[in-house]
Amino acid sequence: MxxxxxxxxxxxxxxxxxxxxxxxxxxxxxxxxxxxxxxxxxxxxxxxxxxxxxxxxxxxxxxxxxxxxxxxxxxxxxxxxxxxxxxxxxxxxxxxxxxxxxxxxxxxxxxxxxxxxxxxxxxxxxxxxxxxxxxxxxxxxxxxxxxxxxxxxxQMGGWFRKPITSIADMKGLKMRIGGFGGKVLERVGAVPQNIPGGEIYQALEKGTIDAAEWVGPYDDLKLGFFKVAPHYHYPGWWEGxxxxxxxxxxxxxxxxxxxxxxxxxxxxxxxxxxxxxxxxGRNPAALKTLVGSGTKLHRFPKDVMDASFKAAMEVYAELNASNPAWKKIYEDYSNFRRDQNLWFRFTEAGFDDFMQQQKL
Missing domain, CATH: 3.40.190.170 (Bacterial extracellular solute-binding protein, family 7)
Known part of the structure; x- marks a missing residue:
């Protein structure tokens, strides 16, 4: 060779x-x-x-x-x-x-x-x-x-000063979120803010924003978000x-x-x-530490997930009609996603669902 x-x-x-x-x-x-x-x-x-x-x-x-x-x-x-x-x-x-x-x-x-x-x-x-x-x-x-x-x-769904109990709580919510998730959050009434990682804590502490997402427990613990916003929502549907x-x-x-x-x-x-x-490797221990420090975990309500999914599909349809570069790549991405989810349904999802219910 x-x-x-x-x-x-x-x-x-x-x-x-x-x-x-x-x-x-x-x-x-x-x-x-x-x-x-x-x-x-x-x-x-x-x-x-x-x-x-x-x-x-x-x-x-x-x-x-x-x-x-x-x-x-x-x-x-x-x-x-x-x-x-x-x-x-x-x-x-x-x-x-x-x-x-x-x-x-x-x-x-x-x-x-x-x-x-x-x-x-x-x-x-x-x-x-x-x-x-x-x-x-x-x-x-x-x-x-x-x-x-x-x-x-x-990723996790972020840190909130007040818990999200329904889609109505998203109205007017000023949230730091990176990238495309903000375009979808706008559709459900939130006000996205694109702030670099090093500036998030100060914005949340001063009340410039009501909520913020970054990554997950390990990084979030280091950045100290739990000290100024105790409600930790999941999942980060904008960043699977x-x-x-x-x-x-x-x-x-x-x-x-x-x-x-x-x-x-x-x-x-x-x-x-x-x-x-x-x-x-590091997120599990960090999540335990956060919960032990008083962090309250909340799953996003179903109406938030449903409304956000619908809004996302609307945004993608509009981009398909207006942006040729997006349409070319998204079409391939979307087809790949469909087949992957079909496969994962019978393997990863089924296995993970069972294992996560076991007491090991």
Whole structure:
């Protein structure tokens, strides 16, 4: 097998085990890139994914390819990273693509949309379905090459000063919510606010907002939301499997050797799995701590879920009629979601439902 082909297809573990890394080291001269994150350093799960990616790139190249990682606001605003990579201000970024739905709602399909794919289904669509191919075509107009790099799994529904008992309680509610979920919440009467992670606590504490969602117990505990809003709702129907992405400037990427391109791909894939593992591993203990501290758990009422689902489908139908880029990708996404849910109904859902009722 040719060396380049081997590096490209063997995967991270195979490259390391087979001793291919030295060949990569000699591929080209030392490279230094900067990565702009949309997240604060305090979030070792999300921000940490970019750090893990950087470590792997360095390890696979014997320190010849160095990527410095910068928190949101360090090099540019948290929501400025797309433009930063597109304009080649930085070589790469790590972000949640749905932050940029205001530029084009299609970006959200690279992250999460309300009542969309769960984390496993999203990964399957990207790698086994047409997701990566279609999104690469979409990102080309922005001079970006995208890679999946992390997923939180299904999220919680957020922190509220007062519990939500019916859809009527959503009217006029000022809620921090990232990405596409806000467009649907508007339809049911809420007032969405798109606020970076590092600024949420202050807004909730000062009463600038009535509610806020971030990710789940582990991150939420670190951010302290339970101290100012005791009611914790679930599930986060707008984020059943939100995927984070690595953005690489297309010119910078094309300037790499085939070996270094393979390093980028494999390091991002490892960071992708690593983030999900961290959340799944750390959320249970954090949730116990939150409940022990007085947090009150509430499931969203059925009328909230039903009204939100109906509103989401209306938004998607309107976008299909007005946005060709959205329609092309959403049609494939929607078909994949339908088949995945049929399959999961007979496997994952049935198994999980039984196991979660057992006393182990």
């Amino acid at each position: 040719q060396r380049r082909s081997f590096v490209r297809h063997a995967g991270l573990a195979g490259v390391l085990a087979a001793g291919a890394a030295p060949a990569v080291v000699n591929a080209q001269a030392t490279i230094r890139w900067r990565l702009a994150s949309s997240f604060p350093k305090s979030l070792d799960t999300i921000f940490g994914a970019a750090e893990e990616f950087s470590r792997q790139v360095s390890a696979l190249t014997g320190g010849k390819f160095v990527i410095s990682v910068h928190a949101g606001g360090e090099l540019m605003p948290a929501f400025g990273v797309l433009d930063g990579v597109s304009n080649a201000t930085v070589e790469c970024a790590h972000t949640a693509p749905y932050y940029f739905f205001g530029k084009d709602p299609t970006y959200a399909l690279d992250c999460a949309i309300p009542f969309g794919l769960n984390s496993r289904q999203m990964t399957a669509w990207m790698y086994e379905g047409n997701g990566l191919k279609l999104l690469r075509e979409f990102y080309a107009k922005s001079n970006i090459v995208n890679f999946p790099m992390g997923n939180t799994g299904a 499997g939100p995927q984070l992405s690595l953005y690489v400037n297309s010119k910078a990427y094309e300037g790499l050797s085939a070996e270094y391109k393979a390093v980028i791909e494999n390091a991002a894939a490892l960071a992708h799995v690593d983030m999900q593992a961290k959340y799944d």
